[in-house]
Amino acid sequence: MKLSRSILKGIRAMTATRILVNLQNVNKNEDRPNPASFTQSVIEHFGTTGDNVTEVNAYLQDNKLVLSNDWTKGQPVKLKRPSFCPITNLTSPIRDDLPDDTKSRGIDSGVALILESADGKVLLTRRAKTLRTFPGVWVPPGGHLEENETFAMAGLRECHEETGLKMRPQQFVSEDLKVLALWESVYPTKLTIGPPKRHHIVVYLYGKLKPGFDANTMNKQLQLEPLETDACAWLDRDLVKRITEADEEKATEHGYKPKESVAKGEYVRGHIIDEDNRQVEGNIPLEPLLTVSGAVSDHERVSTGTKFALEEWLQRV
Numbered sequence: 600m601k602l603s604r605s606i607l608k609g610i611r612a613m614t615a616t617r618i619l620v621n622l623q624n625v626n627k628n629e630d631r632p633n634p635a636s637f638t639q640s641v642i643e644h645f646g647t648t649g650d651n652v653t654e655v656n657a658y659l660q661d662n663k664l665v666l667s668n669d670w671t672k673g674q675p676v677k678l679k680r681p682s683f684c685p686i687t688n689l690t691s692p693i694r695d696d697l698p699d700d701t702k703s704r705g706i707d708s709g710v711a712l713i714l715e716s717a718d719g720k721v722l723l724t725r726r727a728k729t730l731r732t733f734p735g736v737w738v739p740p741g742g743h744l745e746e747n748e749t750f751a752m753a754g755l756r757e758c759h760e761e762t763g764l765k766m767r768p769q770q771f772v773s774e775d776l777k778v779l780a781l782w783e784s785v786y787p788t789k790l791t792i793g794p795p796k797r798h799h800i801v802v803y804l805y806g807k808l809k810p811g812f813d814a815n816t817m818n819k820q821l822q823l824e825p826l827e828t829d830a831c832a833w834l835d836r837d838l839v840k841r842i843t844e845a846d847e848e849k850a851t852e853h854g855y856k857p858k859e860s861v862a863k864g865e866y867v868r869g870h871i872i873d874e875d876n877r878q879v880e881g882n883i884p885l886e887p888l889l890t891v892s893g894a895v896s897d898h899e900r901v902s903t904g905t906k907f908a909l910e911e912w913l914q915r916v
Contacts (some may be wrong), residue, residue: 620634620664623667623911626665637704642783653809655667656670656674656676657802658672659749680783690788705852709743709744712741712758713779713805721739723832725739737888737899744809750776751768755891762823765820772807776807782801784797785799787897790824828873831870845900846891847906887899
């Protein structure tokens with residue numbers, strides 16, 4: 600019996616060593632990277648400019664993700680968090696009540712791939728509603744780093760596992776994937792939804808495919824893994840701009856509002872997994888893509904970290 604890509608991924612995950620985040624701030628006389636703790640704000644360790652962003656370099660060393668401000672080790676890249684980041688706003692009572700296995704787990708690392716087709720469109724996927732974290736949320740293909748992987752290896756592997764798109768570095772204009780930005784991600788996203796269960800640094804990668812690999816051509820390879828991804832769509836630059844304008848920082852206190860410019864019945868063409876577990880082409884409503892996170896519950900939307908990465912992409916292209 601042929602096992603699905605998702606099941607094979609789960610089997611590997613049960614035996615894999617987690618790639619944890621280590622921090623080194625040379626301004627604090629730290630002569631080597633040290634393991635980050637689960638309840639530690641990574642951005643505050645390095646200092647923020649006041650808009651919840653800082654700069655670090657990110658590299659892999661001995662199966663650890665190292666974030667450092669030692670510029671001899673690499674080029675600076677933006678690291679951001681939302682103002683409502685649960686770790687930043689964690690109170691002592693909530694921190695003390697966290698389960699021991701949560702407080703001791705450290706900070707995990709992941710990758711996400713901002714994949715641009717030759718005709719200038721970006722692929723976003725909707726996470727399956729059965730997933731433990733961020734169910735039903737729109738993100739780029741991505742997941743955890745695995746042992747002895749480079750960023751590019753992890754990004755391409757995750758994209759293949761979730762979408763069926765199997766790519767090589769040579770298919771990209773730069774013949775590699777570049778680090779675009781970093782995001783400090785916590786789930787649940789707000790303390791009003793629940794105490795933190797997962798803490799990640801997400802490395803957003805970027806790669807543009809060479810001529811000949813446009814969105815329609817890539818769709819011919821598309822084979823969504825239903826246990827991971829139940830929809831996907833290629834979005835043009837104008838739609839990406841509209842998505843990034845839906846600002847979580849301006850969300851109402853008790854819920855969320857769709858962006859006022861969303862027309863009823865407005866949609867984008869994409870692929871979905873239907874009720875019979877088949878991949879079909881169909882219309883995907885735009886309204887969920889143009890909303891923001893709620894105060895007391897989550898729902899279908901584009902993740903806040905993804906919007907930040909897309910903003911960085913817009914500035915690049």
